Amino acid sequence: MRVGVLTGGGDCPGLNAVIRAVVRKGETQYGWRFVGFRDGWRGVVENETMALNVEACRGILPRGGTILGTSRTNPYSRDGGATTVPATLQAQSIDALVAIGGEDTLGVASRLSNEGVKIVGVPKTIDNDLGATEVTFGFHTAVQIATDAIDRLHTTAESHDRVMVVEVMGRHAGWIATYAGIAGGAAEILVPEEEFDIAAVSERLRRRHERGRFASIVVVAEGARPADGSMAVASEEVDQFGHIRLGGIGNLVAGEIEKRTGFETRVTILGHVQRGGTPTAYDRVLATRFGIAAIEAVRDGAFGQMVALSAGSIVRVPLADAVRAPKTVDPGLYNDVAATFFG
Numbered sequence: 208m209r210v211g212v213l214t215g216g217g218d219c220p221g222l223n224a225v226i227r228a229v230v231r232k233g234e235t236q237y238g239w240r241f242v243g244f245r246d247g248w249r250g251v252v253e254n255e256t257m258a259l260n261v262e263a264c265r266g267i268l269p270r271g272g273t274i275l276g277t278s279r280t281n282p283y284s285r286d287g288g289a290t291t292v293p294a295t296l297q298a299q300s301i302d303a304l305v306a307i308g309g310e311d312t313l314g315v316a317s318r319l320s321n322e323g324v325k326i327v328g329v330p331k332t333i334d335n336d337l338g339a340t341e342v343t344f345g346f347h348t349a350v351q352i353a354t355d356a357i358d359r360l361h362t363t364a365e366s367h368d369r370v371m372v373v374e375v376m377g378r379h380a381g382w383i384a385t386y387a388g389i390a391g392g393a394a395e396i397l398v399p400e401e402e403f404d405i406a407a408v409s410e411r412l413r414r415r416h417e418r419g420r421f422a423s424i425v426v427v428a429e430g431a432r433p434a435d436g437s438m439a440v441a442s443e444e445v446d447q448f449g450h451i452r453l454g455g456i457g458n459l460v461a462g463e464i465e466k467r468t469g470f471e472t473r474v475t476i477l478g479h480v481q482r483g484g485t486p487t488a489y490d491r492v493l494a495t496r497f498g499i500a501a502i503e504a505v506r507d508g509a510f511g512q513m514v515a516l517s518a519g520s521i522v523r524v525p526l527a528d529a530v531r532a533p534k535t536v537d538p539g540l541y542n543d544v545a546a547t548f549f550g
């Protein structure tokens with residue numbers, strides 16, 4: 208058996224842990240051979256591979272990023288791109304493909320699977336917005352990085368009696384914002400799921416500061432939207448999946464808060480710091496479990512499936528279920544838990 212492996216979309220701490228587990232289990236237990244495709248679907252479309260074996264995976268468990276490289280290439284948005292996929296798989300004598308990615312990469316995997324390509328999916332995204340799995344690896348690491356940043360911002364905010372706006376990632380869902388906001392004691396958390404009223408946010412902050420010297424942390428997910436509709440974007444550039452590059456809502460919110468309250472306000476945009484570096488122990492274990500389960504799915508011929516976490520156990524779900532709709536923040540967590548500490 209020859210198995211191809213690719214990592215697509217934004218990188219994510221834990222990708223290397225999945226690759227290592229896939230290769231170790233397949234090579235040592237079943238005697239399979241592996242082929243690494245470079246930069247996600249680009250490597251498949253352009254037939255660019257790299258050697259992948261147990262030796263190549265030594266030392267990668269705690270390393271962030273992906274040894275295979277990644278990109279946001281969409282074979283279906285390239286002329287004839289999708290037809291090159293089966294051609295490359297045939298040329299490389301690939302019997303099965305393990306695709307590690309988020310909604311875009313696995314969306315492509317789901318379409319290709321319907322066209323007969325033998326694929327097993329592994330869910331990844333720091334945003335934690337992929338359906339059909341309780342959690343994706345990378346999320347826990349991103350939340351820890353954001354929480355550490357908030358802890359540091361607290362002390363400088365207190366010293367200056369300032370409002371600190373922290374912009375975190377989260378295009379469609381505010382999981383990182385909600386978790387890091389709860390863990391970091393945020394005074395406000397703005398998420399894509401709930402349009403925010405900047406007047407109400409500013410008024411709560413004004414009243415909070417009236418009660419004394421209170422440093423306030425406002426966590427904003429990059430996809431958060433003001434109630435009047437328009438969303439701030441850094442540029443109109445879109446990727447091959449049609450996503451606008453976000454970033455900038457934190458500055459907009461900070462400007463409004465300062466104008467409306469008169470409090471000195473500063474902004475920190477955490478950006479790609481949240482995606483870099485070493486995965487937490489939790490993410491390493493989850494990624495390893497997913498990798499082992501993916502190889503078991505290949506062994507069982509469970510193609511068109513994605514491995515997922517459900518009630519603490521690893522299960523298989525149809526790829527189509529995973530990419531149907533983004534998994535958004537539980538309203539109970541946001542309204543009953545996080546919002547208790549607003550203002």
Ligand code: F6P
Binds near residue numbers: 334482
């Ligand atoms: O992978 C998801 C994500 O981290 C989003 O939260 C963010 O909007 C996007 O990727 C950023 O993408 P890029 O790395 O292409 O700037």
